Amino acid sequence: MLGLAGLLTRRNLIFTLMSIEIMLNASGLAFVGAGARWAQPDGQVMFLFILAMAAAEVSVGLAFVLLFHKRQLALDVDAASEMRG
């Protein structure tokens, strides 16, 4: 939830990415909790997958950060609104 809030308020791309991580983390927590409830490993396995995904996500995301920074010299996501309407 906080991740979402962060996503909505922060304009810095890095913060945005961080917020996403928080959200993913929360989902992972939920999965692990659910797995624990049924005493199954599935939840943890799922968390691992989420982890992998988060890693991939972050790598691409950070690549975007670099690209974007190169272009805009700032990381304001609101500046990325050339397209609208």
Add this chain to the structure above:
Amino acid sequence: MLQLLWLVVAIPVASATLLALFGSNLSRRVVAVLGAGSVGVAALITLLIGAVFLASPPMGNVYVQHLWTWMSSGGFTPEIAFYLDPVSLLMLLVVTFVGFLIHLYSVEYMHDDEGYARFFAYMNLFVASMITLVLANNLLLLYLGWEGVGLCSFLLIGFWYRDPQNVRAAAKAFIVTRFGDTAFAVGLLLLFTRLGTLDIQDAMHRAAMQWSTGSSIATAAAALLLGGAVAKSAQLPLQTWLPDAMAGPTPTSALIHAATMVTAGVYLIARTHVLFTLAPSIQFLVAIIGTVTMLLAAFSALAQRDMKRVLAYSTISQIGYMFLALGLGAWSAAMFHFMTHAFFKALLFLAAGVVIHAVHEQDLYRMGGLRKELRLAFWAFVIGGSALAGLPLITAGFFSKDLILWQSWAGPNGNAWFWAAGMTGALLTSLYTFRMILLAFYGPQQLHVRAKSGLAVRVSLVVLCSLSLVGGYVDTPPHFGGTPALSNFLNSVLPPLEEVHIGPITETMTVLSASTVFALGLWLAYLIFGPKRSRQPAQNLLEQLWLAGWGFDWLYDKLLVRPFQWIARKSAADPVDVPINGLAQVTVLGYRALRLTQTGQVRWYAAGLALGTAAILAIAFVAR
């Protein structure tokens, strides 16, 4: 011989078609031959047919020529078929003969007009339509002729189309008569629905069998047909178009707006007299309309300055007489007056045409003293005028009008009021007729005569003069030892009138008073409009009102024309389109509103995502 009947229609139609298609490429001579000749041939054939008909009457005094079934649908099978009986024969004779004379006259009269061929095409078409109207054996075919003559009338009034005035007059004539036509059409619907046929004889027969006298259905049917007749014959309240119709060439006025077409209403009522007998209230209404129209039109004629308008109002007035006769049940009297009126009114118009042609002026107050130079026209006017005003014993008009006047008293529906009104009308007729003659032909000559009439004009005028004089002798009052030949001839179709009121007003007295009234009118006219009087048109209010035809035009303009134009103008942009365009606006509005959501900001989009999630969760909560 009778089988040739269809040619009477076909020949003018063919000629009209030829003239319409190739008229512009033909020489004037050929046009004249085609135009007048076709009607001449038609007249000849009519004469032949008439002779055969009289010599060896077909069975039941009726001859029917079936050509083909027009259409056949659900028991509705009107035919293209011609029905010849004494009434239609009489009509046919008058139409073709007077028509021919007028065509003959036009050959010369219209000679210098650029629309020569067009004129004859219209005229021929008119003759054909009129004959169709007369000969139709069913009401639908009659309606075809009815509309056909209306069309030709429209075309001919607007013949000189360059003048907007003429065009307006044409439109007015067409629209006003169309009012009546609509009523007529509804009448046809009613008749067919209730009687199952539009064949005139069958329908009349069935009506007489099925409907009781005075029943509402008969009344409605008669009223609707009357509507048609009133419009076509320029009776109250739809009389306003006829004076304006004088915008057409004078032969047109003579043929259509005096001799033939305008009497179609009279013919219609005579043809369907059974219906009117079944609806006494409507029949009485016919008489009232006739009387009132006759008087009002006569007053209007008294105040007109335009020679042709005088004649137009006179026509309205004279048809009022015929309606009076019809309303009283004096069917054959109406037909008789129709015939004589055709002669003398055609004569008057043609003569007026000569005058107008000669001086290029229609205003009576600008003419004067023309009797020396336009001798033939003058005499034609005198003879025609006398017939119109009813100069006793030697003119045709006297006999026919006398018959009506007498029957307005003596007939079963007659009474003193109608008689008195008729007498007043006769006085007025005499007055305005001689006013016209005095103003035009006496007094100081103001205008130079530019043209003399040729042979064709002379011939037709002379023939019509003689017909106006002797036409009355076909039906002379039996009370004075005459033989009502025409009435007898028509009796097989139109039942004769019983003479029930033999009271204080005898026929002798009628004749005498009619003669007196004629003389009185002549005298008054001489007093007021004689050569020694000042020639200033009177300016008082009453005369203004008369001049404007009692203000009917003004009333209709305010009551109907303007509101309609207003509606048409206001709605021209199609009000129904407004909500539809509104709908389009709403969608565009939706587009604009939704477009605002596409801010291009990723945070906003994420918010949208969250919002959406929240929303569907909320829905799930609520719906649980």
Add this chain to the structure above:
Amino acid sequence: MTTLFYLAGILAIVATLLAITQRHAVHALLYLIVSLLAVAVEFFVLGAPFVAALEIMIYAGAIMVLFVFVVMMLNIAEHAMEVERGSLKPRNWLGPALLALVLLGELVYCTATTRGTPSLTGVTGPKQVGEALFGNYWIGVELASLLLMAGLVGAFHLGRHRIAKEEKHHVTSTDATRTDTRSDLVHAGSGGTSHAA
């Protein structure tokens, strides 16, 4: 145990809150790491020690370091800070906070209305996880490797643009060598993932 669970939970929340409200990126990251550590504790409490360890190692360790690296590298300009300051005003916070609250409320409501709380007993150790991972979920592992490969190739491609662009200004080196080094990188990456699989 339960106390620890909730304590760690509160800690995680507070740390996250601080993380997203920090103006400076590095500070925020530090808070985030704290939060992640707290979550790791949660995992542990929930009986998932293996995952807890991974959380600390990979998340708090590897991924966050990546973040820090990027932040350092870019050395975010002061001007961006100014922008951020504006966006941290209460007015800007209000809407998202409300929205988050609503969602939170909805979720709390629905979890609260369902019976029972997760049992905190029972430990699912690395062995079980490993068995599951390479038993039932082996395909998943393969897919995850593909996922990483996609991520790598993508990141590489995006990164290359930058390089290629810069190279334009520099002396042009041979295309071949560059391609070689890069494809090596790719190769190594994919090899790594396959290996993990």
Add this chain to the structure above:
Amino acid sequence: MSRTDFVALLPLMIVPATAVILMIAIAIRRNHKAVAVISLGGLVAAFGSLAFAASVLPRQVSAFFILDSYSFLYMAILLCAAAFVFLLAYDYLNRRQKHPEEFYLLVLLATTGAMVLVASRNFAAFFLGLELLSVALYALIAYVRAESISIEAGIKYLVLAASSSSVLLFGMALIYAESGSMELSQFTAAMIHSTGHANPFLVVTGLMLVLTGAGFKLAVVPFHLWTPDVYEGAPLPVTAFIASVSKGGMFALLLRWFHVNSGDITGVPGLVLSILAIASMLTGNLLALRQTNVKRILAYSSIAHMGYLLVALLAGGALGAPAATYYLTAYMVTILGAFGVMTALSGRQHEAMSLDSYRGLFWRRPLLAAAFTTMLFSLAGIPFTAGFLGKFYVLMAGASASRWVLLFTLIVSSTIGLFYYLRIVVVMYAQPEGAGETENPDDTRTLPVPLPATLALAALTGLVFLLGVYPILFWDTMVAVTRNLG
């Protein structure tokens, strides 16, 4: 893993294997043509293996995949779509990109993701397939270096897709927490017993959250906001890919697990889906109404089309699933064709996006314009095109389920939609207004349409008509394939 399992998995393995081969090939030597040929070959091989593996159907491979005729059919469709994307992309990349090879690699990976989605049986497969698709797309969207809008689009997609994934995951976690099962069949169960006590509320909540995630991928209102920007920013072949493969894969999954064979979907999910469908149809069409950017128009129209698809999904019953399948196929063919034409028209630097660049197209390039017209008419649902029969089947399905409100919305909104399709058509047939004066080297009217694209466009146009005129070929298969769903 048995041999038959292996055989059944063959198609799913060939595609990523091709990707790996590509990677090696790229490492050895960069050659665009070779790479393209290899990738196409991979797709063809996968396609062939479908036929080969069809003999062992239906089969469940571990807890992950359910391989039956349904998933095979969709895989086939996806493979074809990917092949078309390659054909279209080849020249586009040739023209605009220095290093086009990774494109194929990423597309292959994304296709794999979509195929996984189609065949997935549990949450993990669903999630991984989805992520594979997304992650590959992040890079693909931003593939073209020079375009700042590309990067912008990539960032947007990344941020939003990741967020939606986490929501999706949370939803899955909730369902898992409640039911203790990772099976996707939980969805179906939830759909059927969505009301009453048999179904705990947590599951419904989870379902809604999953719907958010899925809805995001499909770009259903209100999760649609990203669509136009990403469509606009992404290179045309990628846009085509998103519109066809990505959505197709996701929808196939939804169709399989949300479809209820016994009748239409009722209760809370039914209500929510109906609202989403109605909102999508109206919003999508309204948003496109006066757009002037053709890519954005198509983006908005795709929102509406997903709404139509949801109608078929909601209709359920014996007709719903085949109707949805038919519609989806028709839509994929059409949208590929539409973007294909746009690709063919795009010059070295600029994509043919603005409406103005289509002015008078018909008089310059009649065939291309005719193809584009066909595609637009198909999108609008004019008879004798695929779109019409698709719509017809959807209407059939909806009518047999008596979903009148949905159908009327469909009709009204597709009338609104007609307006903007017509606008494009009008522009194409309008007089070219002296725009020809400014000749530049990038002028699209001089650009030849190369062979692969020509082939692809011809095939797509042919398919549009075939689907529109002679549906027996496909319909029977679709009915057979979807018979045992739900």
Add this chain to the structure above:
Amino acid sequence: MILLDLILILVTGGIASWIAARRSAMVARWITLASLLVNLILGIGIWIAHLGRSQSNPARWFVQCNFNWIPQFGIRIHLAIDGLSLALLLLTYFLGIMAVLSSWREIRERVGFFHFNLLWVLAGITGVFLAMDVFLFYLFWELMLVPMYFLIGIWGHERRIYAATKFFLFTQLSGLLMLIAIIALAILHHQSTGIFTFDYEQLLKTALSPRAARLLMIGFLAAFLVKLPAFPFHTWLPDAHTEAPTAGSVILAGLLLKTGAYGLIRFVLPLFPGPSRELAPILMSIGVAGILYGAVLAVGQTDLKRLVAYTSVSHMGFVLLGVFAGNEIALEGAVVQMISHGISTGALFILAGLLQERMHTREIAAMGGLWETMPALSGAGMVFAMASLGLPGLGDFVGEFLVLLGAYRANVPLTVVASLGLLAATLYGLRVAQNAFQGSNPHHWKLPDMLPREWMVLGLMMVGLLWIGLYPQPILNTVRPSLAAAQQSAFTQEIVRR
């Protein structure tokens, strides 16, 4: 098979002339003309072959052809022709030829594509008149739209795009409503019999609950009333007619509107007899409203083509009135009205086109006194204006009178109000006749009169109108069996004559 040929000839002819136009525009014109002539001859051939048969032979269809198409839903390519279809087809090809001839000179750009569209519209119309499978019918129904849309949108006048789009949207929306009704009907049939079919004759036997029947009928009505067009769904028509090129206007007014009426007769009456009876008064009122509304608005127009367009609204009101009056006379009248309106209004549009070609304006105010410079054209204009206002002896009168006659049996007050339409018709008829052709010539137009080709076109149309006006019997005989079939199911107990 010959029926399929009718469509295919047009389709291939269209393609051929498109291709040929690259070489020579003239060739394209001739190809178009030739394919239409062939179709006309084929049509006449069918007519002659079955002329005597129509009365006695119980078989309803003259020729049929029936192929399987989408068997899962029982959709078939089922074409059949009966008297009604035949009459309308002949009208189609006749007007088609007139349209081609009248645009001989008007269209100079993109000639091939123009004729392609023209022929394809006609192919669609042919299909509509022939299709006996409801689904197929819908396909053709839509197929008409697209080329028509192009005709208006490419070769139209100033506001062509607005008009074309409006036209398309209106008809498309209503068409989709009909499609839903068609589908629902098929599904109901499926539910009651277990067979999926879209075949017209099968669907006729579907048992429907009154409520369902009413709803379905409204779906069908939506499409047909919009196309007809009935008040208040007519607003697309003035725009489309006004903006279309001459040939487009001719086909729109002459043929496309007829498909609406045809649909009413062919589908609405037999498929939904109950509701047809129930809703008849409402529909008749709509018809009457259309008659008067169209007439009044026509009077107010300043644009000649727009004026004529509104007269179409008025005339088609008569058709609607006739169709739902519920007796043979009115129905036959409606058909005659359809045909003669096709010719008379088509002719008026051709006239307007000729005037526009010469004067480059459609404003009536800019005309006046044209008789002076173009007597022949003006004369022709007069004739057609008279036909349009319902002069006896010309086609429209027969139709209108029969309609009124039949309607009078069903509803007296409505009919009386409707006959006021005759009066209003006078007003607009005269407006055309007088304001354009008569009066003075204030703008001093000096224009060439009609060319022989134009003469031929208008002359043929005049002959056609006269023929219908004086001897409509062949048409009535041809269409009677079909109408009787449509009629019997709808109004079995004819209202007893009082």
